[in-house]
Amino acid sequence: MAQAFGVQPPGMRGVLGRLGAEARRPQIYRALVGLMADGGDGAKFLSHGGALPDNLILTAAALPPPLRSKRVLKEVLFHPGAPERAAAFAWSVKRLEALEGPHTVAAVLKDAKPLRALDRWQKALPFPTPPWPGGKFAPRLHSVRPLRQSGRKTMTRCWRAYDVPNVEDSRSE
Structure with a gap:
């Protein structure tokens, strides 16, 4: 182990034993060694x-070390589309930190459900300034409510073409 990767993190033998007899791709082993060498909640997890499926290892390795808490890993890793969900979460946290500061990110990560907490914070952020002056066919939307109304109207028109009745909020009755 130490010859191949330059380090033998604690607990690595046990994790390798749980991988099974089938050989994995080299990037899986590299990601696993990196996770175990970093220690913390990711290694404990x-x-x-x-x-330990391959996508779980790669997804956990893709998260920055501060985001590898047990709560985040549980919420992000065991859902369909885990790699995409983890990437979106990491990007959103980075963006939230740039907009609101590290204290906000700390509050999100300490929450029992970090994804829901992040969603609440994102919805509470002020609506961005539109990049164009607006016009007859593309009016300026100054808040979330007109955006939802515009989407509802557009989707209703779209679904009428397919004879789907009563479409609102992406559900049909």
Whole structure:
């Protein structure tokens, strides 16, 4: 282990034993060694968890170390589209930190449900200034409410072409 990767993190043998007899791609082993070498909640999560599919390892490795808390890993890793969800979460946290500061990110990460907390913070942010002056066919939208109304109207027109009745909020009755 130390010859191949230059380091032998604690708990690595146990994690390798849980990978099974089938060989994995080299990037899986590199990601696994990196996660275990970083330590923290990410390493504990892998050491004490169940099965280790490749996408779980790669997704956990893609998250920056501060975002590898047990709460975040549980919410992000065990859902369909985990890599995309993790990338979106990491980007959103980085953007929130730039807009609101590190204290806001700390509050999001300490929440029992970090994804919901992030969603609440994003919805509370002020609506951005439109990049164009607006016009007859593309009016300026100054808040979330006109944006939703515009989307509802557009989707209703779109679905009428397919004879789908009563479409509102992306649900049909």
